[in-house]
Amino acid sequence: MAKILGIDLGTTNSAMSVMDGGEPTVLENQEGNRTTPSIVAMSKTNERLSGLLAKRQAVVNPKNTIFSVKRLIGRKFSDVEVQRDSKWLPYEIKESASGGVDVKMGDRWYTPEEISSMILQKLKADAEAKLGEKIDEVVITVPAYFDDSERQATKNAGEIAGFKVRRIINEPTAAAFAYGANKMKNEKIAVYDFGGGTFDISVLEIGYDAESKEQTVEVRATGGDTHLGGDDLDKRVIDYLVSEYKKQEGIDVSKDPLATQRLKEAAERAKHELSTSLETEINIPYITSDATGPKHFLIKLTRAKLEDLVRDLIDRSIELVKEAVTAQAPKGAGMKLEDINEILLVGGQTRMPAIQEAVKNLFGKEPHKGINPDEVVAMGASIQAGILQGDVKDILLLDVTPLSLSIETMGGVATPMIQKNTTMPTAKTQVFSTAADNQTSVEIHIGQGERPMMADNKTLARFILDGIPPSPRGMPQVEVTFDIDANGILSVSAKDKASGKSQSVKIEASTSLNKEEIERLKQEAAAHAAEDEKRRIIIEIKNQAESMIYVSEKGVRDAGEKVPAELKESIEKKIATLKEVKEKDDADAIKNATQDLSAELQKIGEIMYKDNKETPAAGEPKDAGEEQGTQ
Amino acid sequence: MDEEIKKEEEVVIEETELDRCSKEREEYLDGWRRAKADLINFKKEEAGRLAGFLKNGNENIIKDLITVLDSFELGIAATTEVNPEVMKGMILIKNQLEDALRRHGTEKLEVKKGEMFDPARHEAIGEMHSEYPDGSVVEEVEGGYLLYNKVIRASKVRLSKGEINNK
Numbered sequence: 001m002a003k004i005l006g007i008d009l010g011t012t013n014s015a016m017s018v019m020d021g022g023e024p025t026v027l028e029n030q031e032g033n034r035t036t037p038s039i040v041a042m043s044k045t046n047e048r049l050s051g052l053l054a055k056r057q058a059v060v061n062p063k064n065t066i067f068s069v070k071r072l073i074g075r076k077f078s079d080v081e082v083q084r085d086s087k088w089l090p091y092e093i094k095e096s097a098s099g100g101v102d103v104k105m106g107d108r109w110y111t112p113e114e115i116s117s118m119i120l121q122k123l124k125a126d127a128e129a130k131l132g133e134k135i136d137e138v139v140i141t142v143p144a145y146f147d148d149s150e151r152q153a154t155k156n157a158g159e160i161a162g163f164k165v166r167r168i169i170n171e172p173t174a175a176a177f178a179y180g181a182n183k184m185k186n187e188k189i190a191v192y193d194f195g196g197g198t199f200d201i202s203v204l205e206i207g208y209d210a211e212s213k214e215q216t217v218e219v220r221a222t223g224g225d226t227h228l229g230g231d232d233l234d235k236r237v238i239d240y241l242v243s244e245y246k247k248q249e250g251i252d253v254s255k256d257p258l259a260t261q262r263l264k265e266a267a268e269r270a271k272h273e274l275s276t277s278l279e280t281e282i283n284i285p286y287i288t289s290d291a292t293g294p295k296h297f298l299i300k301l302t303r304a305k306l307e308d309l310v311r312d313l314i315d316r317s318i319e320l321v322k323e324a325v326t327a328q329a330p331k332g333a334g335m336k337l338e339d340i341n342e343i344l345l346v347g348g349q350t351r352m353p354a355i356q357e358a359v360k361n362l363f364g365k366e367p368h369k370g371i372n373p374d375e376v377v378a379m380g381a382s383i384q385a386g387i388l389q390g391d392v393k394d395i396l397l398l399d400v401t402p403l404s405l406s407i408e409t410m411g412g413v414a415t416p417m418i419q420k421n422t423t424m425p426t427a428k429t430q431v432f433s434t435a436a437d438n439q440t441s442v443e444i445h446i447g448q449g450e451r452p453m454m455a456d457n458k459t460l461a462r463f464i465l466d467g468i469p470p471s472p473r474g475m476p477q478v479e480v481t482f483d484i485d486a487n488g489i490l491s492v493s494a495k496d497k498a499s500g501k502s503q504s505v506k507i508e509a510s511t512s513l514n515k516e517e518i519e520r521l522k523q524e525a526a527a528h529a530a531e532d533e534k535r536r537i538i539i540e541i542k543n544q545a546e547s548m549i550y551v552s553e554k555g556v557r558d559a560g561e562k563v564p565a566e567l568k569e570s571i572e573k574k575i576a577t578l579k580e581v582k583e584k585d586d587a588d589a590i591k592n593a594t595q596d597l598s599a600e601l602q603k604i605g606e607i608m609y610k611d612n613k614e615t616p617a618a619g620e621p622k623d624a625g626e627e628q629g630t631q
Numbered sequence: 632m633d634e635e636i637k638k639e640e641e642v643v644i645e646e647t648e649l650d651r652c653s654k655e656r657e658e659y660l661d662g663w664r665r666a667k668a669d670l671i672n673f674k675k676e677e678a679g680r681l682a683g684f685l686k687n688g689n690e691n692i693i694k695d696l697i698t699v700l701d702s703f704e705l706g707i708a709a710t711t712e713v714n715p716e717v718m719k720g721m722i723l724i725k726n727q728l729e730d731a732l733r734r735h736g737t738e739k740l741e742v743k744k745g746e747m748f749d750p751a752r753h754e755a756i757g758e759m760h761s762e763y764p765d766g767s768v769v770e771e772v773e774g775g776y777l778l779y780n781k782v783i784r785a786s787k788v789r790l791s792k793g794e795i796n797n798k
Contacts, residue, residue, distance in 0.1 A: 021673065032687070032781050043750070044766045053750035060755040060790050257757045258772045261787065265698075286705035294709040 004137040004166055004389050005127050006381025008174070009116065009154065011070045012196035012229070014038050015378035016123050018131065019386035024178065024379035026372075029126040035374055036126075040118045041065040042106030050122035062090040064105050066115050068197065071226065072101045073112040074146070074153030081226065113157040120161035138163040139385045141377050144170040144202040145222040166388050172202035173217050174380025175346045179368050181206055185215070188339055190325060192317070192359055192367070193224075193346035196231055199317050200224040201324045203333040203340070221333035223324030228313060230349035236309045237267040237301075241282065244299055251288055251295060259287050263297070274303045275351045307354040318358050343367035348374045400424065402518045405482055405490065408445035408454040410435045410546075411539040417482040420450065427483040431497075433474045441466035442478055444494045446507070450525030452536040458521070460507045465494045467501040473550065538587050545582045545594045549575055552601050559604050562611060571600050686736065686779055693737055694783055697776055700728055704774075732776075740775035740786045742768060754785040758792045765793040 006017045006024070013035040017026045029036045031052050041054035042064045049057065058065040068089065075082050077095035086093055092104040102109040120138075128135050142154050151168050158165035172191035173181075181189065185208035193200040201223045207216040241263055242254045253259040266282045273280040284297040307314075328334045343363050349355065350373050359367050371379065400421045406414035409432065417428050434442060442465050449457030468476050477497040484490045493504035525532075552575050556568055563571075578593040703725050710718065729739075740752055745763045748755060752775060753768065761769045768788045775786025 021669065043748075045747070049750055056750040056754040056785055057748065058755075060758050258787070261756055261773070262701075285702040286709055289709065294706075 001389065002133060002136060003131065004139060004382075004385035005124070005135050005163075006139045006141075006174075006378055006383070006385045007120065007123055008141050008171065008375075008377035008381060009070065009119065009157075010038055010195060010377075011068055011198050012038060012231075013374070014119060014123060015375050016127055017375070017378040017382035018127070019382050019389070022386075024382040024386070026375045026378060027127050027130050029123070030129065036119070036123060037067070038070065038119050039065060039067045040069075040105070040115050046106065048118065050118050063092065066091055066103055066105055069103065069112045069115045072103065073116055073157070074150030075101060075112075077101050113153050113160060116154065116157035117160035120158055120163065124161055124163065136162075136164055137166050137385070139167045139169060139381045139388070140165060141169055141171045141174045141381050143198075143200055143222070144172050144219045145200070145224070167384060169381065169384050170202070170217075170219060171200070171346070171377050172204055172219070172344075174377045174384065175344050176204055176206070176217070176342075177380035177383045178371055178376045179342070179344055181217070187341045188220075188335065189342045189344060190321065190340045190363070191344045191346060192321060192350065194317060194349035194355060195229050195347040196349075197229040198224065198226050199228040199320065201317075201321045203325055203335065205333075220335070221324045221327075221329070221331075223320045223332070225316065225320060228316065230347070232313055233310045233349065233352075234264070234268060234271065236313075237271055237306065238264055240305075240309055241267060241297075241299060241301075245297060249295055251290060253288055253297070256288055259284075262287060266297075270301050271306065272351075274301065274306050275353060278303045303353070310354075314355055314358050317355075318362055321359070321362060337363055344376075345369045346373050346376055401426075401484065401488075403448050403521055404450055405460075405484075406447050406449075406454065406457065407432070407480060407482075407492075408443075408447065411543050412454050413536065413539055413543075414447055414449070414452055414454040414457055417480070418484065424484045424488060425486045427481060429479060429481040432478045432480055434468070434471075434476050434478075435473055437473050438470040439473065439476075440468045440470055442468065442494070444480065444492065444503070444505075446482075446490075446492050446505070449521050451528060452532045453539075456524070456528070456532070460490070461492065461505045463492075463494075463503050463505050465496060465501065465503045467499055468496050469498055471498075472554075538585055538590075541587050541590050541594070542582055545578055545590050548594050548597055548601075549578055549582075552597055555601055555604050559608060562607060563604055564607075567600075567603055567607075571597070571604075574600050687781065689735060690778055690783055693732060693735065693776075693778055696728070696732060697737075697774075697784060700725070700732070701773060703728065736779040737783075738777045740777060740782070742771040742775070742786050742788065744768060744770070748788070748790055750785075752782060752785055753788045755790050756787045757789045759789055760793065760795045761791040762794060763791040765791060767791050 003018045008015045008017075014037075015026060015035045016029075017024050019025070026034050028034055029051060033052065036051040037055045039051065039054040039058065041049045041057060041061060043049055043057060044061060054065055055067075058067070068085070071085050072082060072093065076099050077093075078099070082093075082101060094102050094104070094109070096102040096109075096111065101112055103112060103115055104110075105115070120140075124135060124138075138158055140154055140158055142151055146154070155165045155168055171193065172189075175191050175193070176189050181187070181204075185206065187206045189204045189206065191200075191202045191204065193202070202219060203221040205218045205220050207218065208214075209216060238260075242252065246252055253263060262284050266284055270280045270282050279300060279302045282297065282299045282301055286294045287297040288295050322337070324332050325335050325337055325340065326332055340363055343359060343365065345356065345359065345367050350359075350369065356367060356369065400423050401418055402420060404414075404416040404420045405418040406416045409415045417430060418426060432442070443462060444465060445454060445462045446460045447454050447457040448460055451457050465478065468478070479495045479497055481493050481495075482490065483492075490507040491504060492507070493502055495502035552571055556563060556571055574593070574597040578590070578597050581589045581593045584590075703721075707718075707721055707725060710721070742753070745767050747767050754775075756772060759769055763769055767790065769791045770789045771786050772789060773787040774784075775782065776784045
């Protein structure tokens with residue numbers, strides 16, 4: 001069955017996605033990028049260009065390069081918005097015969113639908129090339145505030161591009177789908193969408209009709225500013241940098257196109273960097289020159305300064321959110337801020353920590369931000385496409401293990417065999433060994449939970465495997481297998497490879513914990529994460545110390561008379577010290593004592609090698625067997 | 632007689648039951664095969680994705696290094712009155728950087744004066760009058776680069792507006 005494409009047809013950039021193996025996957029365009037500029041142009045050689053190629057010639061061909069056509073689609077020429085936009089758009093527009101808008105590109109007039117269809121056509125061709133199959137159907141997203149005429153015009157654009165438009169859905173609804181809202185019941189969601197050129201806020205209410213078993217998504221309110229976006233933030237940064245440079249050097253770099261270009265790229269990079277670091281350096285050597293020679297650009301920009309530069313823009317977006325949520329209908333949803341259950345962040349600009357913080361402070365809860373905010377709408381569109389196609393209907397429900405399943409190893413450590421969230425059925429086998437010499441039995445202690453120490457997790461079962469032939473520690477090979485079937489029944493078996501003896505246990509209730517119990521165990525793990533980690537490190541260090549003591553004692557024993565008495569005494573002394581500190585919980589002291597002993601022990605090796613050299617045995621690896629024994 | 636009818640009924644029931652089981656078996660077997668095939672296909676796709684990632688995964692770091700190379704080129708171009716050996720050293724360092732980029736699949740885009748503007752490789756940043764035909768490249772302001780045949784940066788060029796009419 002041919003795939004249905006999901007398209008986020010944006011004002012500045014568009015993106016596309018399909019369902020692949022039950023998951024939404026964003027498709028790259030022909031140029032290898034995941035987003036495509038929503039730009040179309042008629043080049044000077046009368047060639048029609050779309051996307052990045054159209055953008056690359058925009059500077060020299062502004063009259064025939066059409067961008068932001070989404071601001072015009074389905075609108076009347078007399079609209080206040082259209083009138084306002086006509087003042088700054090560099091291309092020509094006029095009133096069409098039906099009162100709509102016509103756009104001039106090259107020597108022809110086009111409807112905004114036709115222009116949009118050219119962007120959709122490019123996406124269609126690129127998707128077909130990428131997938132190697134024909135694509136005829138599409139789901140396209142539009143802003144929640146689009147009226148019937150704007151929706152119809154968008155649908156027409158799809159049809160002109162050669163698609164059968166299966167559905168036009170709201171951008172915030174698509175974003176909510178990408179975050180799993182298609183499985184939600186009765187939730188109120190605020191979608192904060194700070195794009196490149198527009199800011200939208202939408203309040204959605206997800207309902208569930210028990211009788212028809214159908215989910216309903218109602219747009220309770222929309223708001224925003226069609227002329228507030230990430231580009232405004234970039235402009236603020238560039239203006240600041242230009243003015244700072246003018247102050248420092250007395251040169252206005254904004255007049256030089258290459259300098260402006262380099263500055264723009266550096267400013268964008270700095271803005272991105274300040275999302276993760278607190279300070280960045282904008283370093284552009286040889287940006288320009290004057291009578292005295294070349295000039296360089298070097299300015300430090302802090303996150304605080306950046307936030308200061310754009311604070312009023314963020315504040316404005318927050319005011320708009322407040323209004324959309326709390327104002328009475330029709331201006332807003334007439335809700336209280338605390339009524340909102342989930343907040344979703346959409347649009348690349350929401351990566352900025354100050355925006356995330358402002359949204360969090362307003363609602364008093366953490367917004368969702370796990371999915372790439374540039375791609376979330378396209379992904380949601382493809383999920384809607386998948387629902388239409390019947391892809392998003394788990395025919396075979398495969399469960400996951402809610403918590404990790406572990407086995408207890410040396411020092412009481414819980415060693416995970418099957419990590420949490422592993423899809424079942426699954427099995428894992430690992431070989432373990434003994435911790436002491438001549439150990440003839442091992443206890444298999446099976447537990448469930450996320451804490452690193454077994455004592456803190458829930459014990460599921462214990463059994464003993466005996467009959468292991470006596471041998472040095474580390475030698476026996478006990479193969480342990482954890483196997484969970486599709487019903488969540490866990491079988492654990494342990495087998496001694498030497499004797500062939502085995503033991504097993506079946507645990508029926510490995511996944512039957514109730515939701516509260518799982519949550520409690522997870523929360524406990526999170527709450528104790530730091531101290532648990534400390535304990536785990538101490539145990540690891542103690543285990544290393546124990547191994548070192550074992551190796552040293554064995555080394556001294558095996559080397560016998562070859563070791564001078566003084567060295568033997570010194571090693572034994574250090575072993576005693578390590579044994580003593582090992583009993584306490586001072587990680588550094590144990591580490592130091594282990595290192596001391598290790599250094600001392602190396603002297604045995606040196607002596608043995610020296611001896612070997614003195615009695616040449618034609619390079620025979622005589623000690624190979626011994627070395628293996630100490631592993 | 633009754634006995635026979637009863638037996639026949641039982642046979643019919645058993646056959647329906649057998650049909651149901653056979654159908655179910657087919658469904659399960661098909662599901663299992665599909666799941667196995669999905670996994671095999673996923674592994675293949677994943678291997679392809681990984682290969683692509685290894686090839687293009689360093690695109691960002693290469694883009695950053697190209698910016699350094701730009702500054703280097705500007706620096707060399709602006710340097711005058713310097714010991715020739717020092718200058719030679721600078722050029723050798725620049726070559727070193729270019730070689731390193733080349734080894735990782737990066738290639739500089741060739742731009743010739745007078746060639747026609749091609750948005751697949753060029754980005755126009757301005758126009759000027761020149762002896763070259765209208766719409767052709769007059770000057771490369773910043774070099775463009777390919778990474779394994781993908782344009783990772785178009786070369787920034789100034790285009791010709793043709794000769795000044797009154798000239």
